[in-house]
Amino acid sequence: MTEKELICIVCPLGCKMTVKESSPEAGQYKVEGAQCARGKKYAVEEYTNPTRMVTSTVAVKNAPLPRVPVKTARPIPKGLVLRCMEELNRVELTAPVKIGDIVIENLLGTGVDVIATRDLG
């Protein structure tokens, strides 16, 4: 039986938790150390399908600043974060950029867009 130790990041208490499969066939998991249901949910998600929001910047031509901040509209699988950064490094926008503009549509086939988080130009 595999298990994983992690610190809950859902609230500032930062409970130290252990999650393990109690019945893998049935997709059931046992979480120890969580003080609430939100922490248990986070632990199971982190164990079965860890995801991350990605925030970064991309290059912009003809703007007063060389780069504009961007983020994924929703979390993406943790294993795709490095490839996401590579994709962002290839992007060069042209000003003006508006907050909420889609910078990359359907990033790496995830169904998640990358959007600009400020106006520029």
Ligand code: SF4
């Ligand atoms: S398990 Fe609950 S109480 Fe503990 S850090 Fe997570 S959200 Fe906070």
